[in-house]
Amino acid sequence: MTFLTRSATGYSTWRLIADQLRSEIVDGSFAPETKMPTEGELADRFGVHRNTIRQSIAVLVEEGLVARRQGSGTFVVPHTLLVHRIGLRTRLSNSARQPDATSNRPIASEIVANPPQEVASRLRLEGRPALQIETVADVNGTTIARSTAWFDVALTPDLDVHLRQTRSVTKALRAVGIDDYVRTWSAVSARIANRVEAEDMNLPSGSIVLVVRSVNSLLDGTPLQYTSTRFRADRVELDIDFSDLAGH
């Protein structure tokens, strides 16, 4: 295989190879539980020294995708590609495949006087402050998403108090009398994770995150909540649900 040189890409050789191997693992070319090619074979395939291959594999070990067994080989660790459904009444906790032990943990909340411009306009704040809530989502013990939500304090009085008591955004919303809401807007983009995100999700720097920005509104159309969720792209794909529309 002709391979790109680091000089052209700005990637070190070991990272280029690690990225290539990861994609082959994720797309199933190397099936879970099976043995990877030996380091020597991979060195031949990519035309590099075995030491470079070892550095690449070290990345995948760090990420938990493969395990090395001395004397035996390198094996693909069973992994799940999580499918996160975006639909009308979905919450962050709804994952398509069951059973997954998903938990959402609020890690901080704070009333901010001047939220970012996009938040203010999407929530029609017009100068009012917003309650900002940071959460992380874990599935089976692995952190897969990092979320920031903003609420109009005028619509959700004492939401932060209830949040501290219940330690759950959904329960806190119920406590302030909000039971039902629908997603009215979503935008999806992708970028390199920043340092905080990489740290919170235990990702190697340079990892890709899928960014979902969305607005949930009350049934009368009043915007209630603006959320920006960053999913780790190596483990999550977004499933856009059109089934609610099938009845038309």
Added chain:
Amino acid sequence: MTFLTRSATGYSTWRLIADQLRSEIVDGSFAPETKMPTEGELADRFGVHRNTIRQSIAVLVEEGLVARRQGSGTFVVPHTLLVHRIGLRTRLSNSARQPDATSNRPIASEIVANPPQEVASRLRLEGRPALQIETVADVNGTTIARSTAWFDVALTPDLDVHLRQTRSVTKALRAVGIDDYVRTWSAVSARIANRVEAEDMNLPSGSIVLVVRSVNSLLDGTPLQYTSTRFRADRVELDIDFSDLAGH
């Protein structure tokens, strides 16, 4: 600013800095038409030599994001973040912001006996061959997406003949009697562009693509078309349209 070292990330320093600067341009921290900080200032900010900054900026020049003017400075070139809407009856050509001169060019088509497993199952091919069509999408002269579509040849006889005549997938479908269809499934993921994609979209290698896989079906629910579209993530975000649901 404390910055990540290349040793930890596998990125060369100039690429780390280029990525950072690009994200600040794309998110508006450096507004279009304005002057960037001088190379010396950037060198101070990132704690590197000016030569390294120059290499980073060369990447952005290559990508068309900034322009250098000797003696004057480096300036942010006006650019657009394209918003691509995913909804019930959207096609690749529908972009949210107008006016954009969008064109879809079929670049190759071929009948393949054994399409990938996911294609076969989503289209319920059960062993039948599929017509595979490769297209690129340009907006204002810039290629922003690379798409691969598969059709069940049993449902679309002579589609390839009409495609060669009309040079348009939509027109070719109309010619075989298919006027209306709806999107029944979509999944969104993100990854590093492979070499072919990077070449077709004129991207630096290592760029991120948003991958949208989707199935369009006839109104009776028969799956018609499986499509995988790779958008360049630096210029495109996906807008998920729930407005069809507002009437409920």
Added chain:
DNA sequence: AATAGACGTCTAGATAAGTAGACAAATCAG
């Protein structure tokens, strides 16, 4: 138990990336 094959570790040398600084060329303000 012997052995081949695989991962683990180390040292030395070659190549590429980044630093350092000097000077040229273009631009702009006064």
Added chain:
DNA sequence: CTGATTTGTCTACTTATCTAGACGTCTATT
């Protein structure tokens, strides 16, 4: 026009990455 500022180019040097190969340790098979 003058001078300060900014990008353009070059050479020498330092540091990090990659190659090369030897040798050790562990595992599975015969």
